[in-house]
Amino acid sequence: MLAFLKARAPGADGKPDPAKVKAFSEANPETLNQAKFVAQRPLPGSFVGTTYWGVHAFPATNAKGDVRFIKFKVVPVDGEVTLTDEEAKDKPAGFLVEELEKRIAAGTARFHVLAVPDRPGDPTMDVTIRWPDEDSRETVVLGTIDITSLEQNASCDETVFDPSILADGIGIPPDEIFAARSAAYRVSFSKRRE
Numbered sequence: 001m002l003a004f005l006k007a008r009a010p011g012a013d014g015k016p017d018p019a020k021v022k023a024f025s026e027a028n029p030e031t032l033n034q035a036k037f038v039a040q041r042p043l044p045g046s047f048v049g050t051t052y053w054g055v056h057a058f059p060a061t062n063a064k065g066d067v068r069f070i071k072f073k074v075v076p077v078d079g080e081v082t083l084t085d086e087e088a089k090d091k092p093a094g095f096l097v098e099e100l101e102k103r104i105a106a107g108t109a110r111f112h113v114l115a116v117p118d119r120p121g122d123p124t125m126d127v128t129i130r131w132p133d134e135d136s137r138e139t140v141v142l143g144t145i146d147i148t149s150l151e152q153n154a155s156c157d158e159t160v161f162d163p164s165i166l167a168d169g170i171g172i173p174p175d176e177i178f179a180a181r182s183a184a185y186r187v188s189f190s191k192r193r194e
Contacts, residue, residue, distance in 0.1 A: 001177075004031055030128040037130070042082035047100045048109045048147070049081025053134075056178050057124035059171035060115065067171075069118040071131070073139060077110035101150065109147035114139040125175045160189040 007024035008016045025032055044050040054072035061067050083091070103109040116131070116139050123129045131137070164172055164182045172178065 001180075004028070030126075033128050033130070043085065043088050044081070044096075045083040045087070045099075046076075046081035046103070047096050048103045048111070049076050049079065051075045051080065052111075055127040056173040056175060057118065057122070058166070058173050061169045061171065069122065069124045070115040070140075071118075071134070073114040073116050074111045074145070075114060077112060077144070078108055100147075104147055104149060107146075111145045111147075113142045113145060115142055124173070127175055127177050157192050161185055 003024060007020045011017050052074040057069040057071055059067050060070045100109065116134060116137050118124065118131065119137075122131045162182050162185060163178065166172065
């Protein structure tokens, strides 16, 4: 991660050096996986019409004490809403927030929270690798999120998101990236308060 950030550090002109970024990307092709994933998908047309994928594998323990890794997936109840490149050109700035506000008013800002269970051999320590057939695997419905209002930005700045606060039966992922997140979010919170 440190090398990733150093390769993208702005130079004297305030921009990253394209040659450094290219050299880093060629030496570390796994760092391009997310960009490739996003580029292969249509543009989102709604915050509430987009599927959100977790990248960490969480150890989940059932009532019998059996442990299995899961990834979280949050899917729109009313299905995906996407745009073509041409449609996106005609959208005004802020249209996603306006669309979200309309959905909240209509009571249609809803998501299903799903667990995607692992299979033998799935990578659980490397968040840059998606599981084989992750898009089409069977899932377990964990619940539904109903968004009923928007918070002001200031209220978000007053809280710390700590990803290690988990529901009973869900353990902390063993990967190094997750281990760094709680500390990084606390630093971010303290910087926002300055």
